[in-house]
Amino acid sequence: GAGVSQTPSNKVTEKGKYVELRCDPISGHTALYWYRQSLGQGPEFLIYFQGTGAADDSGLPNDRFFAVRPEGSVSTLKIQRTERGDSAVYLCASSFAENTEAFFGQGTRLTVV
Amino acid sequence: DQQVKQNSPSLSVQEGRISILNCDYTNSMFDYFLWYKKYPAEGPTFLISISSIKDKNEDGRFTVFLNKSAKHLSLHIVPSQPGDSAVYFCAASEDGNKLVFGAGTILRVKS
Numbered sequence: 001g002a003g004v005s006q007t008p009s010n011k012v013t014e015k016g017k018y019v020e021l022r023c024d025p026i027s028g029h030t031a032l033y034w035y036r037q038s039l040g041q042g043p044e045f046l047i048y049f050q051g052t053g054a055a056d057d058s059g060l061p062n063d064r065f066f067a068v069r070p071e072g073s074v075s076t077l078k079i080q081r082t083e084r085g086d087s088a089v090y091l092c093a094s095s096f097a098e099n100t101e102a103f104f105g106q107g108t109r110l111t112v113v
Numbered sequence: 114d115q116q117v118k119q120n121s122p123s124l125s126v127q128e129g130r131i132s133i134l135n136c137d138y139t140n141s142m143f144d145y146f147l148w149y150k151k152y153p154a155e156g157p158t159f160l161i162s163i164s165s166i167k168d169k170n171e172d173g174r175f176t177v178f179l180n181k182s183a184k185h186l187s188l189h190i191v192p193s194q195p196g197d198s199a200v201y202f203c204a205a206s207e208d209g210n211k212l213v214f215g216a217g218t219i220l221r222v223k224s
Contacts, residue, residue, distance in 0.1 A: 004156070031210065033210070033211075033212075035212075035214075040216065041216050041217075042117075042119075042202050042204075042214030042215050042216050042217050043157065043202070043212070043214045044214070045211045045212060045213070048210050048211060055210070056210065056211055058211075059211070091156055091157070093156075098208075098209060098210055099145075099208070099209030099210065100209075101147075101159050101162070102159070102212070103159065104149075104156030104157045104158070105156050106154065106155050106156045107156055
């Protein structure tokens, strides 16, 4: 596809469960970012990949959150033992290279009940 | 501590008039600033950016002004159109990668 694709678009899970959120970046984009947006707030940085490696994971809130990008393209954000406070829209973005414009996907709305 | 602040939660403007959205920041290490626009159920869309070496950048109806001494930037939309109605986010970066966003301003352009 032409843009950043995120699946699923909506995910409802029970407290304590494990979830995976997927991001397909724009083809050829080497940089990939995950953000989280809670209601009434702007997106908050979680983690940034350059290629396969996490260049900056300083925004991950705790060790229940983990992200991978094994082949330098698709990325998966993994959340263990979900809590109600994890409910938010998780946004993925990609850019052609570092320090260039980032294009966002439509987000995955995660609801933990 | 919010490093990027958008103090106006909402703004209502008549079609054809100017919309001015404001943003303040506290981190003097920020050197790259962006504005994103967001419609409901969509991801943010890049609008315009400015580097700290400039004080103005213009793209069509959109102009961003940067006042480094005041740590303030603004987005001007002239003339405003009903399709501009959306949430506007200001963002800033030290390294061009990790973006710090404001809470957003809802712009409503009335026809």
